[in-house]
Amino acid sequence: MADHLHFRDAAAVVGTSQPALSSAVAALEEALGTQLVERTTRRVLLTPAGERVARHARRVLDALDDLVDEAESARRPFTGPLHLGVIPTVAPYVLPTLLRLVRDEYRELDLYVHEEQTHSLLDGLAAGRLDLLLLALPAGVPGVDEIPVYDEDFTLVVPEGHPLAGCQGVPRAQLRDMDILLLDEGHCLRDQALDVCREVGAAEAGATRAASLPTLVQLVAGGLGATLLPETAIGVETRPGSRLAVARFTDPAPYRRIGLVLRASTGRAAEFSQLAESLRQSIADLPVRVVRG
Template sequence: MTLQDLRYVVTLAELKHFARAAEACYVSQPTLSTQIKKLEAELGVALFERTNKRVMPTPAGAELIAQARVVLQEAEKLRDMAQQAHDPMSGPIQLGVIPTLGPYLLPHLVPQLRADYPNLRLYLREDLTATLVERLRTGMLDAILVALPIQSDGLEIIELFREPFMMVLPMGDPLTQKTEVVETDLADTSLLLLEDGHCLRDQALAVCGFPPRGGEDFRASSLETLRQMVAAGVGCTLLPILAIHAAPLSEPLIELRPFANPEPSRTIGLALRRGFPRMEMVQAFAAFIRRYAPDGVTVIPSPNQGKT
């Protein structure tokens, strides 16, 4: 029994056709058929039910094929571990990211990441903070890019940068008469917010320091919806600076105003499980984000920066 034999079996189970499976494995159909028959003889069980019209796993074969997938996945992990010993920024990384950050930060970073680290395989999962934290704790994700703070027991947190907020106003709003907005100005605005579960909603409420007026009648599922509702004159909102830079506000019915110092902001960081074996890779990824952080954010230096 070889790993190649297991690949033949798994591929045939997926494609359910000898000719297509042979083509996918870059071997002739007789070679594929012969190797699978040899494996069945070695195991003493028929893996597939063969007819003129179809090929499908037998009940016993289905269990063995499922285990073959596990074996192949573990073999792939061995190769990844060996590669990572030479190059920490190689192999797969399962990264989670919140929806108010991913669409605006990742398109800026990923092309450079591929250029600098061609052996790194990035798999992305976008979801709300609570779901990402749960997936991180259960091992379904290796690291998550989130707005801090989060429930961090059992987790390592790496602060990356601070991202300021700006006010997004409809044309004619009284605040458009000001060059800068102060937080107390929000008492007289109808502030539109994201729906429950988005950390940005909680951060916006923290900026206000009090429940918003009127805006609670509307809760959006995305920053783009907030933007369009402001353009429609429904109310005002706060947007993080990367969302504004990534999709400049071209609508003639919208105006932007910065906050007066100290301007409100959110802190973006990486979270990973304490004791995660690929800590060197995560640290290198954090350094990469700091190095190529977009304009408009304030990079938070590594605590080890400058130490010898």
């Protein structure tokens, strides 16, 4: 309208009829309480107020276009921010792979990694602070969906020179005769190891608990006892010179399942499923068993 200064032409451009536009402009003037256009049967002019309103209207429309563009781009999956929560006993060993994956295949994904314990992650997921979690399954809370990614065995870690060092077929019952060191309360790995111990009637060694896996292995290296580590941690934590040795359990070894957790209501389920599959393919070099479905 402001461009054409002609009701019929402008109406045609907008795809409506001249009376409709006419009354629309009249309604706008009524609403604003200001005359916007000067009408003659021969000429249409914008009043100064009309000029300014038209300028502002263009700004409004621009902002609307931006909004639509934003929505348009948001419709593409694997773009925009993704807040991923990862438990501390998984993060150090899987993140390198995951970050490389995102960098190579999901360039437009803004990945924010939050390393917290399971309960905190689940709270964050429910509150909307986090979008996706990578932790040990099952999460055991309602309202979430789980996508398994891989299983990893637990491995026995002992001090260098320990009788079991390098042993490939340790029966779980052997744990009863050992001092088992565990992580602090709150780490799910602690509970998982405890489960294994309880299963065979083994007990935690005294009150010594570690705040992190590196600390834990230091305790083991110091000869205070043995511990259970997930396979993915072995390569990093028991490197040569660490004064540690590993021992495998008899098949089937105890294991934990690691997977993605998302809100059941998320609407990005398909996207996350695909992400899970990409992750499975990326961790082929880790000592884990990929799990689908």
